[in-house]
Amino acid sequence: MAFNNRLLRALSPADQEVLRPHLRWLELERGTVLVLPDEPITHVWFPESGLSSIIAMAGSDQGIEVGLAGRDGLVGMPLLLDADRTPHRIFMQVTGVGHSIDGNLFRKVLDDHAGIRKLLLRYVQAYSTQTTYTALSNAMHTVEERLARWLLMSHDRQDNDEIPLTHDFLALMLGVRRPSVTIALHSLEGLGFIKATRGLIVVRKREELEEFAGAGYGVPEAEYERLIGQLR
Amino acid sequence: MPRFFLHIDDGTQRIEDEEGSELPDLEAAREEALGSARQLWAAAILRQQDIGSRRFLIVSGDGSIVELIEMDDALPRSLLDRLKI
Numbered sequence: 001m002a003f004n005n006r007l008l009r010a011l012s013p014a015d016q017e018v019l020r021p022h023l024r025w026l027e028l029e030r031g032t033v034l035v036l037p038d039e040p041i042t043h044v045w046f047p048e049s050g051l052s053s054i055i056a057m058a059g060s061d062q063g064i065e066v067g068l069a070g071r072d073g074l075v076g077m078p079l080l081l082d083a084d085r086t087p088h089r090i091f092m093q094v095t096g097v098g099h100s101i102d103g104n105l106f107r108k109v110l111d112d113h114a115g116i117r118k119l120l121l122r123y124v125q126a127y128s129t130q131t132t133y134t135a136l137s138n139a140m141h142t143v144e145e146r147l148a149r150w151l152l153m154s155h156d157r158q159d160n161d162e163i164p165l166t167h168d169f170l171a172l173m174l175g176v177r178r179p180s181v182t183i184a185l186h187s188l189e190g191l192g193f194i195k196a197t198r199g200l201i202v203v204r205k206r207e208e209l210e211e212f213a214g215a216g217y218g219v220p221e222a223e224y225e226r227l228i229g230q231l232r
Numbered sequence: 233m234p235r236f237f238l239h240i241d242d243g244t245q246r247i248e249d250e251e252g253s254e255l256p257d258l259e260a261a262r263e264e265a266l267g268s269a270r271q272l273w274a275a276a277i278l279r280q281q282d283i284g285s286r287r288f289l290i291v292s293g294d295g296s297i298v299e300l301i302e303m304d305d306a307l308p309r310s311l312l313d314r315l316k317i
Contacts, residue, residue: 179268
């Protein structure tokens with residue numbers, strides 16, 4: 001079976017066969033918590049679809065999204081970096097499917113197979129570029145621009161134009177209160193870029209949305225394609 | 233917990249809060265509207281925009297309007313007084 005996960009797909013056929021017997025297919029329901037703050041990480045996940053959100057916590061019940069990983073990436077990056085836990089919380093915000101691999105087995109595979117290790121380290125570089133541009137956007141861009149950026153990032157990681165997200169999730173993604181999300185969606189809708197209905201956002205004019213998002217979108221995506229391969 | 237909807241009305245149109253949020257009571261809904269109004273003001277000021285004509289309609293789960301919160305209600309009294317000179 002061909003992989004849809006971009007990292008697994010980018011591996012050489014020989015390296016794919018190294019991993020394949022250890023992968024377990026599983027469904028990742030919206031809301032599923034994959035990683036808890038400061039708890040040992042037991043598995044690594046390679047999503048084939050859906051979206052996971054990496055949250056920097058402010059206390060026990062508040063936080064802001066600092067990273068996004070879907071079929072472009074993996075969840076459980078600390079294991080790749082010789083760490084066994086993270087202060088972040090990671091959960092599925094859009095239901096998907098994927099593969100999981102036992103953490104100890106994963107580390108063993110990395111030790112023995114430089115090709116796999118190198119590709120996944122290049123993903124760390126691409127992901128870290130994404131988070132730095134999230135920092136840039138959070139400091140320099142309006143909520144509307146950040147929402148546009150976020151919708152594009154989400155759109156990149158799926159096949160169709162319908163993004164199933166509630167305003168509550170978007171508020172967490174953008175670190176704002178819900179009415180700011182309502183207003184921002186209304187603005188983008190007024191421009192004709194999207195259509196927002198309850199729990200569903202439809203991307204209508206992708207190119208215009210990219211232009212609107214400005215400097216927040218494009219650089220991390222180009223870096224990903226340079227280091228890994230096709231993102232969308 | 234009861235569900236409250238925070239619709240925004242600018243005099244000509246109403247921007248619907250389609251999902252609403254679960255909040256402990258009306259006081260919490262009021263605080264949410266005031267905090268949100270400050271956030272909207274902050275963004276509006278950066279755009280040199282006046283949103284003083286907008287208001288929040290706090291609507292309960294059964295659809296009835298339980299309170300109006302003017303955007304101005306979220307600003308410090310002294311600031312409003314100065315603006316009205």
